[in-house]
Amino acid sequence: MSNGRSNIRWAPRVPKHKIRRLYKSAAAGLLDEELLDDVGITLLLRCRDILTIRDATRGRVRCPRCARQGEETIILRRSTDGDPRDVVLRCRKCGWHVTWGEYFLSYRRKQLSSGGATGASCAPRWPDVGGGRGVGRVLLSPCCSITPV
Numbered sequence: 001m002s003n004g005r006s007n008i009r010w011a012p013r014v015p016k017h018k019i020r021r022l023y024k025s026a027a028a029g030l031l032d033e034e035l036l037d038d039v040g041i042t043l044l045l046r047c048r049d050i051l052t053i054r055d056a057t058r059g060r061v062r063c064p065r066c067a068r069q070g071e072e073t074i075i076l077r078r079s080t081d082g083d084p085r086d087v088v089l090r091c092r093k094c095g096w097h098v099t100w101g102e103y104f105l106s107y108r109r110k111q112l113s114s115g116g117a118t119g120a121s122c123a124p125r126w127p128d129v130g131g132g133r134g135v136g137r138v139l140l141s142p143c144c145s146i147t148p149v
């Protein structure tokens, strides 16, 4: 079932140097709009992945293969009396499948836990924020500001 796991891809972290550069440009009054969008989109995708994993741990796994086709298919993870890692997640629509154990390994140690990521919950609304001037604008709104490192 290793093919199933290879279909799972998670957004990378935003490199710290980009955040630092973004805030320096804003502080200098020369906001780098291109960098703003780059960081904003990366953060948006990352937050969406955090929510995807949160839902999966609650039993609702989004099929990554269908998602890549622009469709949302939810696989309900069934409970078991045995080892939960052996539970097979199977998409009824496209046939993608993986064990819960393999799915878990795909996001382990990638800092995608929703614990403490309170800002992630508003990520789905980001494209509507900023009057259509780019998703990066959300970084300048009070609800999602990030701390330079």
Ligand SMILES: [Zn+2]
Residues within 6 Å of the ligand: 063, 064, 065, 066, 067, 073, 091, 092, 093, 094, 095, 096
């Ligand atoms: Zn599917």
